Amino acid sequence: MKIAIIGGGNMGGAIALGLAQSNFISPSDITVSNRGTEKLNALKSSNPSIHTTTDNKAAVEGADIIILAVKPWVLDSVAIDIRNTLDLPKQIIVSVVAGATLERLAGLFSSADTIPAIFRAIPNTAIAVRQSMTLFTPYNAVPEQVDCIRALFDSVGKSLLIEENLMTAGTALCSCGTAFAMRYIRAAVEGGVEMGFYPKDAALLVEQTVKGAAELLLHSGNHPEVEIDKVTTPGGITIKGLNEMEAAGFSSAVIRGLKVSK
Numbered sequence: 001m002k003i004a005i006i007g008g009g010n011m012g013g014a015i016a017l018g019l020a021q022s023n024f025i026s027p028s029d030i031t032v033s034n035r036g037t038e039k040l041n042a043l044k045s046s047n048p049s050i051h052t053t054t055d056n057k058a059a060v061e062g063a064d065i066i067i068l069a070v071k072p073w074v075l076d077s078v079a080i081d082i083r084n085t086l087d088l089p090k091q092i093i094v095s096v097v098a099g100a101t102l103e104r105l106a107g108l109f110s111s112a113d114t115i116p117a118i119f120r121a122i123p124n125t126a127i128a129v130r131q132s133m134t135l136f137t138p139y140n141a142v143p144e145q146v147d148c149i150r151a152l153f154d155s156v157g158k159s160l161l162i163e164e165n166l167m168t169a170g171t172a173l174c175s176c177g178t179a180f181a182m183r184y185i186r187a188a189v190e191g192g193v194e195m196g197f198y199p200k201d202a203a204l205l206v207e208q209t210v211k212g213a214a215e216l217l218l219h220s221g222n223h224p225e226v227e228i229d230k231v232t233t234p235g236g237i238t239i240k241g242l243n244e245m246e247a248a249g250f251s252s253a254v255i256r257g258l259k260v261s262k
């Protein structure tokens with residue numbers, strides 16, 4: 001199994017680093033292609049076993065899976081660049097380009113006699129530490145190819161196959177959601193410093209608390225309110241804090257932010 005990643009920026013680089021630490025593929029079977037060399041050099045210094053190149057055509061030659069991780073406005077020119085080098089339908093195309101529909105991708109990579117297997121996927125940047133929540137949707141893929149792409153993303157976090165019409169909402173929750181969760185963390189750290197902790201200690205306290213809260217929910221499968229009930233003593237300090245946050249519009253602000261990000 002060989003994987004080519006076209007675009008070695010935030011997302012392409014994070015995918016490469018996450019996959020390189022996974023048991024899905026060996027780092028030496030990953031090739032990242034990027035326009036400039038600066039990001040490739042940074043990637044190489046993080047993991048010298050990953051192959052890098054500025055030649056997209058060379059990257060896709062012999063690859064089983066090609067992951068497109070370029071900005072939306074570069075997608076067409078990349079498709080034109082690699083189209084004639086691709087060995088379709090043998091190779092699987094996976095696009096993480098936000099907003100690029102399966103219809104657009106199929107138009108870019110299909111020919112009169114070949115309709116390739118294409119996946120539209122939205123990982124988040126936690127893929128670099130193998131903790132992504134990745135949403136994906138297939139086009140013209142057989143079950144074995146769906147299983148293969150599910151295994152790829154499960155090796156770097158968790159994945160969920162969804163209908164394409166939920167992609168933009170899923171992007172708001174999981175991709176923009178990384179930033180939203182971090183903004184809560186930043187606010188809590190600032191609160192911790194105001195209450196007397198050094199910033200480094202406040203950051204550790206908040207980050208581990210948020211990680212623990214998420215792990216509790218993932219492991220138990222409980223609704224958040226069930227776990228909240230366990231820490232809210234009647235008349236206690238937690239419920240006072242929660243009610244003050246709600247009075248300031250906490251839940252409403254989160255939902256409104258998600259909806260405008262869609």
Ligand SMILES: NC(=O)c1ccc[n+]([C@@H]2O[C@H](COP(=O)([O-])OP(=O)(O)OC[C@H]3O[C@@H](n4cnc5c(N)ncnc54)[C@H](OP(=O)(O)O)[C@@H]3O)[C@@H](O)[C@H]2O)c1
Pocket residue numbers: 006007008009010011012033034035036037039056069070071072074077078096097098099122123124125175
């Ligand atoms: N960041 C996220 O959380 C996230 C989540 C899900 C999906 N996405 C999607 O992932 C895609 C990439 O986003 P990003 O944040 O990684 O952007 P980025 O950091 O700007 O990375 C894009 C990379 O593509 C390279 N590139 C440009 N033209 C190229 C070409 N013709 N051939 C090969 N490489 C080329 C750029 O290289 P140079 O810098 O050298 O020009 C850059 O390193 C976007 O479509 C975005 O919607 C991002």
